[in-house]
Amino acid sequence: MRSTIIAAAAFAVGALATPTLLPKRDCNDTCMTFDQATAVANNFKSLISAYSNATADEYLAVDFMDYSDSVTTLIDSGCTSPLPLGSVTFGSREAFEAGQGSQPDIPFEILNMWYACTGPVVIRWRSAQTPNIVTGNIVMETVRDTTGSEPWLIKTVYSEFNSGDWLVNLGVFKPNCTADGNSAAGPVGKKAKRSLPHTSAALDDEAYPTGRPQLSRISYRCTIPWSEHKASRRS
Numbered sequence: 001m002r003s004t005i006i007a008a009a010a011f012a013v014g015a016l017a018t019p020t021l022l023p024k025r026d027c028n029d030t031c032m033t034f035d036q037a038t039a040v041a042n043n044f045k046s047l048i049s050a051y052s053n054a055t056a057d058e059y060l061a062v063d064f065m066d067y068s069d070s071v072t073t074l075i076d077s078g079c080t081s082p083l084p085l086g087s088v089t090f091g092s093r094e095a096f097e098a099g100q101g102s103q104p105d106i107p108f109e110i111l112n113m114w115y116a117c118t119g120p121v122v123i124r125w126r127s128a129q130t131p132n133i134v135t136g137n138i139v140m141e142t143v144r145d146t147t148g149s150e151p152w153l154i155k156t157v158y159s160e161f162n163s164g165d166w167l168v169n170l171g172v173f174k175p176n177c178t179a180d181g182n183s184a185a186g187p188v189g190k191k192a193k194r195s196l197p198h199t200s201a202a203l204d205d206e207a208y209p210t211g212r213p214q215l216s217r218i219s220y221r222c223t224i225p226w227s228e229h230k231a232s233r234r235s
Ligand SMILES: *[C@@H]1O[C@H](CO)[C@@H](O)[C@H](O)[C@H]1NC(C)=O
Pocket: 053, 094, 095, 097, 098, 101
């Protein structure tokens, strides 16, 4: 009797364990893997922290574009020219190379990373500058490439960061700060309208964790496209 029940249970499990398997597909060809996304993130980091034209040619698509009002603000020293705000900052790979190549290497730590099948790769980063640290976010659209060393090239960058602090670090903006955290004078000498929220040191530590950069993975599965998934469920 006992063995009959076990046999019946085993049969039931066996019956349940025979689903129609979805065909496996080479993720490497259709979807970015976690390691490939990490490589894209680290490639961009190296262009900021250890720049060379050779690696820029290797990591960036030929039709690379970079949108960043934060970078434009640094180029313009907080003014509205020569580069207009709200437009492309580097309209070609050559323009990026000419601009980035003339910069000193910048400390750049990746704090988080998120990615999807064919991109974008999204990172949150921090630059340990003095006196003020600079934090930013970058969305990188990518394209699959089979001609060079990198399976995924960075094609379009949308990057914004704390350019206010960066301009303070450069000495372009001279803040006049009172003890209660209100800036008495704004960047162009006007009274700042908004005061900063009063945060405790503990909260600041949480917002800016110290220690090793952590690459984190969002929930992501490399499977067949959703349209095919729906089709296979119907049949
Ligand atoms: C890197 O490439 C840019 C854009 O073509 C060029 O302006 C710059 O001179 C190059 N730098 C070096 C060191 O070759």
